[in-house]
């Protein structure tokens with residue numbers, strides 16, 4: 001089913017310094033999580049949400065992403081001849097029915113600036129932003145973007161943000177929202193970047209999926225770079241809220257856990273979770289972990 005908001009921007013231009021040396025000469029988005037590179041999960045999620053056009057904001061050294069999504073007829077023929085139909089299915093990006101476009105952020109001036117590179121793509125229409133280093137849910141069947149797009153249209157919002165409740169010790173790592181209500185859909189009064197637990201307005205963390213009205217571009221332009229020279233999207237969203245624009249939060253469901261691959265511990269954890277969930281090899285990975293961890297017989301991992 002088509003999404004009421006058919007355009008999505010996927011920023012993948014970040015330097016990925018927290019994942020060095022793995023990201024020295026390959027993009028963070030191409031790191032494998034079990035079977036697939038991260039960006040493939042993101043693209044498949046958007047395709048299933050009914051998005052039609054995807055703009056990747058790439059940068060220096062990110063050509064592997066473009067190569068990954070280019071049709072490779074030679075490879076497909078070889079797989080077909082050798083009867084590897086399961087692999088054919090996983091590599092057939094055309095079946096997602098997406099138009100994939102690329103633009104380039106030549107200087108990494110932050111996520112806000114990366115999104116600004118989507119301005120001519122979005123035009124006067126609202127658009128989705130899906131961070132290229134975050135996977136939502138283990139099974140790839142998240143409907144979060146779809147619910148966010150529906151909420152955006154129904155409530156005439158300016159911004160919709162996916163949020164997820166994080167444990168108290170994780171609050172200081174994320175943008176945290178100040179919710180103006182309960183439930184799965186609520187207004188957001190403001191948001192605070194990486195607060196300490198005692199001043200955090202909630203434990204609801206911004207989770208890598210957004211819907212924006214094109215007014216966000218002016219807001220981004222009005223934001224000053226932070227001390228690292230980066231334009232933060234959080235600052236632009238806060239401005240929308242301060243000017244009375246409607247900012248809504250959509251809560252991710254328990255099965256839609258956000259896997260943020262931006263740092264090593266989270267990348268390791270995500271890889272293990274996805275490897276354990278693999279339909280063909282998960283059981284073997286589980287047995288191996290039991291052995292490695294020395295779990296006594298009869299105890300569950």
Ligand code: UTP
Nearest residue numbers: 011012013014015016017018108109110114132
């Ligand atoms: P991060 O905040 O994780 O930054 O980006 P980063 O640069 O990728 O990684 P570190 O901090 O150096 O380890 C969140 C998302 O925004 C994109 C990233 O590619 C990632 O998908 N991004 C970030 C850009 O596209 N451009 C930027 O200038 C910054």
